[in-house]
Amino acid sequence: MKLLKYKTANETASALIERLLDLMSMDEKKKFHIAFSGGSTPALMFDMWANEYKDDTDWSRLYVYWVDERCVPPEDSDSNYGLMKKLLLDQVPISENQIFRMRGEDDPAQEAKRYTAITLEQMSEVNGFPKFDVVLLGAGDDGHTSSIFPGQEELLTSQEPFVACHNPYNGQERIAMTGHTIINADLVVFLITGENKADVVADIYSSGDTGPAAYIAHHASLVEIFIDDLAGNKL
Numbered sequence: 001m002k003l004l005k006y007k008t009a010n011e012t013a014s015a016l017i018e019r020l021l022d023l024m025s026m027d028e029k030k031k032f033h034i035a036f037s038g039g040s041t042p043a044l045m046f047d048m049w050a051n052e053y054k055d056d057t058d059w060s061r062l063y064v065y066w067v068d069e070r071c072v073p074p075e076d077s078d079s080n081y082g083l084m085k086k087l088l089l090d091q092v093p094i095s096e097n098q099i100f101r102m103r104g105e106d107d108p109a110q111e112a113k114r115y116t117a118i119t120l121e122q123m124s125e126v127n128g129f130p131k132f133d134v135v136l137l138g139a140g141d142d143g144h145t146s147s148i149f150p151g152q153e154e155l156l157t158s159q160e161p162f163v164a165c166h167n168p169y170n171g172q173e174r175i176a177m178t179g180h181t182i183i184n185a186d187l188v189v190f191l192i193t194g195e196n197k198a199d200v201v202a203d204i205y206s207s208g209d210t211g212p213a214a215y216i217a218h219h220a221s222l223v224e225i226f227i228d229d230l231a232g233n234k235l
């Protein structure tokens with residue numbers, strides 16, 4: 001596990017974008033399949049990518065997926081797809097055919113199956129699980145990642161690549177990438193910023209399987225954790 005710490009959330013987002021662009025530049029013929037997390041943390045990175053790195057990115061090779069989705073229509077302010085579309089995808093020359101959203105407005109169980117089929121069709125697989133180039137995760141201050149919350153640890157070892165699940169705090173239905181799919185990725189990256197994430201970062205980095213995010217960080221083979229000083233202040 002490699003920890004990369006920067007002074008500010010801006011510097012952290014910028015370093016992460018540059019890391020992804022570096023990875024893309026390693027094989028200029030290859031399609032690059034990356035799954036993005038939801039929540040509020042990546043918003044800064046999406047905005048920065050559109051405004052500062054638009055011309056440095058080969059959009060024709062970037063294939064965009066989601067780690068998880070809230071079961072709401074794309075126009076809803078809770079939609080992970082909606083946020084990324086507004087801040088990044090609508091601002092850059094990427095083809096619709098390279099954007100694979102989870103349909104939050106559809107039946108969650110059926111959508112999880114449809115999304116599994118799409119990802120398996122688009123990229124190589126290992127033991128029935130799609131193999132992403134990068135899975136970009138966040139972490140909640142309770143230690144959840146993807147939409148796998150504490151108490152739902154069975155989703156870390158589910159035999160389904162994507163499942164219907166729910167947020168235990170408010171019952172909101174969700175669709176989530178499960179543990180094996182995350183761990184299968186060539187690279188698992190966490191982007192975690194802000195003081196309220198300091199405990200979860202300390203848990204991920206210094207302890208064992210204390211929650212879903214920590215479990216992933218300790219079980220994936222290549223893990224990079226991008227944090228700012230505030231998130232790192234309990235290390």
Ligand SMILES: O=C1O[C@H](COP(=O)(O)O)[C@@H](O)[C@H](O)[C@H]1O
Binds near residue numbers: 037040041137141145
């Ligand atoms: O519910 C979710 O929470 C986590 C963390 O979100 P943040 O707002 O604290 O950045 C996120 O990684 C996950 O994808 C999301 O759906």
